[in-house]
Amino acid sequence: MKYTISLTKTENSKLGGVDFNNIPFGRHFSDHIFIADFDGENWVNPRIEPFANFSIHPACMGLHYGQSIFEGMKATKTLDGQPMLFRPEMHAARMNASARRMCMPEIPESLFLQGLDMLVGVDADWIPPQEGSALYLRPLMFANDEFIGVRPSAKYKFIIMTGPVGPYYPKPVRLMAENHFVRAVNGSTGEAKAAGNYAGAMLPTKMAQEKGFDQVMWLESPEFKYIQEVGTMNIFFVINGVTITPVTDGAILKGITRDSIITLLREEGYPVEVRRITIDELVAAYKAGTLEEVFGAGTAAVVSHVSHIQYDELLMELPPVEGRKISRWVKDHIDGLRSGRFEDTHGWVVPVGVFQEEEVPA
Ligand SMILES: Cc1ncc(COP(=O)(O)O)c(C=O)c1O
Incomplete structure (x- = not known):
């Protein structure tokens, strides 16, 4: 299924304030955010907006009872500058496995992939070019009913935010x-x-x-x-x-x-x-x-x-x-797959833009 995702672009990019040679993990957020709402029956109103705070009711069930799940992914650029995602379908599947366990609605794979793909495309300039650095992608779904009482929420919010990151653990x-x-x-x-x-x-x-x-x-x-x-x-x-x-x-x-x-x-x-x-x-x-x-x-x-x-x-x-022969080989290989230094024989590294063009099963 092909979703129509509305796009409102920021007029005040924060990109100029970021030094890609010195990026602490988790502190910078890119210009845009993807948001979709589950209204009790369907995922509605998928949109990309300028990154901003949103308001939450004090009885938001996600805050009280912990129905909140997320993913952690990375987008990188190949040596010739093409933005890529790493195994996005597997992350979509794991998000839904988490949703099932936490009694939350599943997100259609096509909504997850198209939202992610479009968001990374819009903020592609935020992907640091250095191997080992990346644009970190954080899909998150949380319960959004305004209700006190223990039961699964009916309404949910699914967002994807992103931010450039350097290495997580710079030393052993x-x-x-x-x-x-x-x-x-x-x-x-x-x-x-x-x-x-x-x-x-x-x-x-x-x-x-x-x-x-x-x-x-x-x-x-x-x-x-x-x-x-x-x-x-x-x-x-x-x-x-x-x-x-x-x-x-x-x-x-x-x-x-x-x-x-x-x-x-x-x-x-x-x-x-x-x-x-x-x-x-x-x-x-x-x-x-x-x-x-x-x-x-x-x-x-x-x-x-x-x-x-x-x-x-x-x-x-x-x-x-x-x-350390094995861990050094494997680290180099994964970094090299992401940057296009090594050939991807598994179809793990997916160019940004693919999910906009293709019909993906709902
Ligand atoms: C508890 C835990 N285990 C393992 C992993 C590694 O998972 P992945 O390679 O999918 O990032 C993560 C990171 O997401 C984690 O939080």
Whole structure:
């Protein structure tokens, strides 16, 4: 289905005030925003407007009961300046998987993709040209009924905002394996990209940061043995030349970067195991000298090298980044796919403009 998305352009671009060589993550917002409303039955009034505050009723259900889900994506430019999206259909599908879990209406794939595509096209000048930098895209849907009382909202707002970003973790990260607090268990909302998952993670993350770590590495309750993921990333370990990542079994976000990495490594002939892995296996490999690399993977961080992992009294110091063959290869490959340095044989990198021209299934 082809949506008619109205466009009102800003007369006061803020682009001149942004230094692309020095962009902190999450602080700059581009000139325009996409908005669509769910009126209880249909998605209506899709529009692109100048980026501005909107007013919210104090009883907005999303604020009270947490029906709020989002995505995190990136648009980049190829070396010859063409704006591109990375795996947008997969993000649209995950948004709808989150919507189902949180009892929210699904967004037709064509509305998600056309809104995103048009918005990025309108603000294409906001895409930083440097490899490793990008235009971060934040689709968000929240409950918008004005009602006090616990039930699913009837009305929702779907917005997409964007902003230029530099690298998320400019240096290798220090992780603390968490053996008291828990992010998610099977059957909870861990697999959804739901705002509340992040809220619940803030106290343990703050406590870990006060001890000198960047992020928590989550372990599965109640045993606190099986490794799940890291704050905003999935996690990978290279033990004896084999790359291992936890299976996403209902409590872990199904990362799109994770999926891309597994595919790329297997195609390159690197052995990859997707399975449950315990912290004890990790400690044993560390002590035996076979834990070669640890890295996190996510849209924001792309591939983020891990320098240390604390578990109980043990601080594991991992080998220097310079010698890390697999994570360096995979980071370079994903950056290179996004910039067009490597050929995209999977159809992952989609030129901006495609969803305006083609009829996409509703
Ligand atoms: C909790 C969590 N896990 C994993 C990821 C990585 O997912 P993706 O690669 O799709 O960005 C993210 C980032 O979105 C995240 O927030």
